[in-house]
Amino acid sequence: MAGYWAVFAPIARSSSARTSVPRWPTTVPNFVRGAVPLIAGGFSLLLGPLGYVGSAWAVGGVCIVLALVSLWGMAETAGRDLDFVE
Numbered sequence: 001m002a003g004y005w006a007v008f009a010p011i012a013r014s015s016s017a018r019t020s021v022p023r024w025p026t027t028v029p030n031f032v033r034g035a036v037p038l039i040a041g042g043f044s045l046l047l048g049p050l051g052y053v054g055s056a057w058a059v060g061g062v063c064i065v066l067a068l069v070s071l072w073g074m075a076e077t078a079g080r081d082l083d084f085v086e
Contacts, residue, residue, distance in 0.1 A: 039063065 039059055046055040
């Protein structure tokens with residue numbers, strides 16, 4: 001988890017230079033923290049019918065699909081001038 005967070009936090013900070021949202025670096029980790037009860041609740045609900053392994057696979061699959069959908073919706077910045085004036 002610590003390694004993931006070490007990569008995740010600088011990416012959120014670097015994206016703030018590209019947007020006009022000044023609180024983006026603090027908002028992104030809060031969204032992650034806010035998703036934990038949803039993920040844990042989904043795991044708990046599926047624990048009875050699917051067991052530990054099945055529940056982990058189902059919740060992990062949903063999280064990966066949501067991550068890929070989010071990635072698909074991001075705009076590519078390669079070849080674009082990122083020197084914006086705010």
